[in-house]
Amino acid sequence: MEDRKELLGKVWRLYKNNELLFERDLKAIRSMEEMLARPKYKPEAGVKPVMEVKELCKKYKNGKNAVEAVKKVSFEVYPKEIVAITGTSGSGKSTLLHMLGGLDKPTSGEILVDGVNIAKLSDRKLSIFRNQKIGFVFQFFYLQPFLTLAQNVAVPAMINKMKTRARKERSEELAEAVGLSERLGHLPKELSGGQMQRAAIARALFNQPKILIADEPTGNLDSKNSAMILDLFQKVREQFGTTIIIVTHDDDIANLADRKLTMHDGELL
Amino acid sequence: MISVKNSLTLALTKLKARKIRNILTVVIASLMFAVLFFAVIVFEGFFAVSLPRFANETLSSKNMTVATMYDAISLFKNGKVSNEQKVVLDRYWNEDILARQRRSKELGLPFDEKAARKETQPYEAYEEDRPNELWPVDSAPAVKRLVKEQVAVEQETREQKIKKYVKNTKAVKVSKGYQLRAQSRQVFLKNQNGEYAFPTNKKSERKGRPDDRVPSVESLLLVPQEAYQAFLFNNNDWKAESKRVPIMLSINKVEYMLGLPKLSQDASPVEKSKRLQDIQKKSKDLIFSACYLNSVAMNQHSDALSYAKMTPVLQKDIKLAYAPIASNNCSVPQIMKDTRDAEDRKMENNSALFEHEFNGLEIQPEAQEVTFQVVGMLPPDRDYSEGLVDSTLRMLAGSADGENYVPMDMFMKLENRLDVQKMYAKPEVNNLENIEEVTDSRVFFFEYKTPELVKDALDLNVCANMHYGVFEGEKIPKEIEVRCKKYKPEFFASSFGSRAADLLSVKETFRQIILIVGAVFAAIATIIMMGTIGRVISDSRRETAVFRAIGFKRFDIIKTYLTYGLILAGVTAAVAFGLALLVANILNTQFAPMLTAKANWIYCVRNFDLKFTLIGLNGELLGMIVLAILVIGLVATGLPLTRNIRRNPIRDMRDE
Numbered sequence A: 001m002e003d004r005k006e007l008l009g010k011v012w013r014l015y016k017n018n019e020l021l022f023e024r025d026l027k028a029i030r031s032m033e034e035m036l037a038r039p040k041y042k043p044e045a046g047v048k049p050v051m052e053v054k055e056l057c058k059k060y061k062n063g064k065n066a067v068e069a070v071k072k073v074s075f076e077v078y079p080k081e082i083v084a085i086t087g088t089s090g091s092g093k094s095t096l097l098h099m100l101g102g103l104d105k106p107t108s109g110e111i112l113v114d115g116v117n118i119a120k121l122s123d124r125k126l127s128i129f130r131n132q133k134i135g136f137v138f139q140f141f142y143l144q145p146f147l148t149l150a151q152n153v154a155v156p157a158m159i160n161k162m163k164t165r166a167r168k169e170r171s172e173e174l175a176e177a178v179g180l181s182e183r184l185g186h187l188p189k190e191l192s193g194g195q196m197q198r199a200a201i202a203r204a205l206f207n208q209p210k211i212l213i214a215d216e217p218t219g220n221l222d223s224k225n226s227a228m229i230l231d232l233f234q235k236v237r238e239q240f241g242t243t244i245i246i247v248t249h250d251d252d253i254a255n256l257a258d259r260k261l262t263m264h265d266g267e268l269l
Numbered sequence B: 001m002i003s004v005k006n007s008l009t010l011a012l013t014k015l016k017a018r019k020i021r022n023i024l025t026v027v028i029a030s031l032m033f034a035v036l037f038f039a040v041i042v043f044e045g046f047f048a049v050s051l052p053r054f055a056n057e058t059l060s061s062k063n064m065t066v067a068t069m070y071d072a073i074s075l076f077k078n079g080k081v082s083n084e085q086k087v088v089l090d091r092y093w094n095e096d097i098l099a100r101q102r103r104s105k106e107l108g109l110p111f112d113e114k115a116a117r118k119e120t121q122p123y124e125a126y127e128e129d130r131p132n133e134l135w136p137v138d139s140a141p142a143v144k145r146l147v148k149e150q151v152a153v154e155q156e157t158r159e160q161k162i163k164k165y166v167k168n169t170k171a172v173k174v175s176k177g178y179q180l181r182a183q184s185r186q187v188f189l190k191n192q193n194g195e196y197a198f199p200t201n202k203k204s205e206r207k208g209r210p211d212d213r214v215p216s217v218e219s220l221l222l223v224p225q226e227a228y229q230a231f232l233f234n235n236n237d238w239k240a241e242s243k244r245v246p247i248m249l250s251i252n253k254v255e256y257m258l259g260l261p262k263l264s265q266d267a268s269p270v271e272k273s274k275r276l277q278d279i280q281k282k283s284k285d286l287i288f289s290a291c292y293l294n295s296v297a298m299n300q301h302s303d304a305l306s307y308a309k310m311t312p313v314l315q316k317d318i319k320l321a322y323a324p325i326a327s328n329n330c331s332v333p334q335i336m337k338d339t340r341d342a343e344d345r346k347m348e349n350n351s352a353l354f355e356h357e358f359n360g361l362e363i364q365p366e367a368q369e370v371t372f373q374v375v376g377m378l379p380p381d382r383d384y385s386e387g388l389v390d391s392t393l394r395m396l397a398g399s400a401d402g403e404n405y406v407p408m409d410m411f412m413k414l415e416n417r418l419d420v421q422k423m424y425a426k427p428e429v430n431n432l433e434n435i436e437e438v439t440d441s442r443v444f445f446f447e448y449k450t451p452e453l454v455k456d457a458l459d460l461n462v463c464a465n466m467h468y469g470v471f472e473g474e475k476i477p478k479e480i481e482v483r484c485k486k487y488k489p490e491f492f493a494s495s496f497g498s499r500a501a502d503l504l505s506v507k508e509t510f511r512q513i514i515l516i517v518g519a520v521f522a523a524i525a526t527i528i529m530m531g532t533i534g535r536v537i538s539d540s541r542r543e544t545a546v547f548r549a550i551g552f553k554r555f556d557i558i559k560t561y562l563t564y565g566l567i568l569a570g571v572t573a574a575v576a577f578g579l580a581l582l583v584a585n586i587l588n589t590q591f592a593p594m595l596t597a598k599a600n601w602i603y604c605v606r607n608f609d610l611k612f613t614l615i616g617l618n619g620e621l622l623g624m625i626v627l628a629i630l631v632i633g634l635v636a637t638g639l640p641l642t643r644n645i646r647r648n649p650i651r652d653m654r655d656e
């Protein structure tokens, strides 16, 4: 109930600031409400976690100043879960996420994915790991501006030598999943922000990753599009069985996840 | 690793990313490389395609040198008289003076020892401040005697010397030739009125510069067949029984003899080839005579001229007078008046005898006519007003400038050969069976397989210079100095036929220029490309970071950028080459006909189908430039890439 009140309050604020059209707002509210109303996914008891994080630490050293961005963080993520990580700016969300996705190495601690500690992998193996197991979605969609949507979506296929035909089929399948079937031939600049983010999600899903990692995926979108992305995540989880970890500082978005982890000063609350 | 096709796809996005900048880069770089390509194409067309076409038709295709042997000169080390030689020369000098004194007495002639000594001095100080450095006086009887003895000794080893030189320079063939010079005769040709141009008292005839197209036969170069073959007239009908000396004259002289006006330098190709064809047609009419007068006849003729100018009073005192030689007749002057008594005659005869014995002068007047038939035509003589193109072509065509070729084998078959030889004999030679006795100006034609060997042989001249001190203070390359130590050269060579050695050095110079210009262009192009590529790389840092996140390995990213750099360089190379070819083509249509005409003329070819072209595609050289451009592309990508590839993708994603 509280969530709803907050949501309405937010819409009211936006409305007063003339930032939203009324009709669209209502739709957004309705879909948000609808989504909130959905039952949260609970992994069955005894299911092994897809990712185990144990006492993860990350220290940055800039000359004499040392920043402990992530301090002894431990948690587990179960298959098909949608986990949201929230926290104030600078609390270490992105740092944590990068380590989870094998983009960055922890100072200490372990990240076990399918029983493998990715903290110990070589650069080359990490590349393969990222390509096979992880899908990334970023706040700024970072689509290649001179590739068509179809090509952008299929970029991950470049590394694993997929046949052109299979690649095309997969692109179409994913485009349909993210609702961009009509737009495959377009360049990114011909798409809206929401569409671009959906394309980026399709790209992230291309190699059927186990885990989708998203850093502020809605940070650049309006609430209607944000809702749509969240809706899409749920659909993806249903359709592909993907585990999804989202970093956001937007509590509304976080509330839509199955579970919410909150960070503060590099620690999990 | 990503496939080539994929890296191409991604590389293309880099080209699109900074379209204008990429295009500008290609334009600037390709303009520079177009200059290189153009130079290489035109140079190749000129030197490697066109020149050989003409050269192969003529003597110029032969890699030959013409060399003279150092005999007598080698007697005097560094050209100076040694102390031991001075002793010998002094002895010969004294002996000669004593003989002269004795003979004068016998013949009843007056003798002035001091004057005789001065006249026959065998050496002199080269400079006043170096009185101890003595230089031989070639004409002195003592020196001649010493040289003669030396030549006689060396004669035996001459064949060995040739063998050694052939081995040393890797010559494949050696043929003998002779440089004949009329040393004891004055030669006169008939002018256009059919009269001999003997000296006269008429002032008008002496004025004005003589036409340099008038042939002269004072010197003849007897050449072996391979040297003259290319220049024979197509319809040459010379016969040994004709008693005509076969000769080849330069095209200018042939024109003059046929009464054809001089063609302007810019005469059209049509005019020039028509002229060449005309000459071939009229070549049978090219017969002319020369009158050879010995010094006695010459003296009598000039005496006759002075006598004619004298007043009757003065004429009275002259006891013996001649009539000048009539210009229509090659004969000795006729005696007009002779009032000498027996004593006068005896004195005169004795002094003539003395001059004959000691100074090699003849006693009796002689005049002889020799007929020549032009059997071929040599490239034109140097014309000092000619332009750059003509002089360059001439330099490379390499004709024997100013020489008259006499085909040696034809000459040796000539029925009246001995009579002709006599005209070119040295004063003291009497037995003329052997042509070697006519003159010691033997020349040797050495033939080589490659132009490089010719160049090598010519380089050895430096050894000769070093050894004989002809050019003191000349800088000698180290490797030649080493070679010279092993080998004392006996020949002095000049290039003959092909100017292969010159061509080689032109090519070497060109290569160096291309290298320097190429290096500068490459540096500029690298900097420009690096700027553009660096910009593109930093532009797409975030995309690269995402690609890394997606699982691209470092090498995949490197590959993408290198492909992009290669495409940029490849397009540059293609545009540059296309541009160069276009300009070369325009130039070619503009200038090829003119060059064809000039080359026809200067190479004096008989085949008028030969065409000059300014387009030559040397695959190896062009390929090397293309390769260099591609390497530049890679380097220009590699440098900014190494700066960027180690970047942390996370940081790239973080900074907005």
Ligand SMILES: Nc1ncnc2c1ncn2[C@@H]1O[C@H](COP(=O)(O)OP(=O)(O)OP(=O)(O)O)[C@@H](O)[C@H]1O
Pocket: A060, A061, A062, A067, A068, A069, A087, A088, A089, A090, A091, A092, A093, A094, A095, A096, A249, B651
């Ligand atoms: N490369 C780095 N060197 C030093 N300090 C860093 C570096 N990267 C991040 N930090 C610091 O680590 C802390 C956590 O940063 P992080 O980006 O993870 O925060 P965040 O929760 O994602 O913040 P935001 O919501 O603003 O994105 C911050 O104090 C940040 O300044």
Ligand SMILES: [Mg+2]
Pocket: A093, A094, A095
């Ligand atoms: Mg962050």
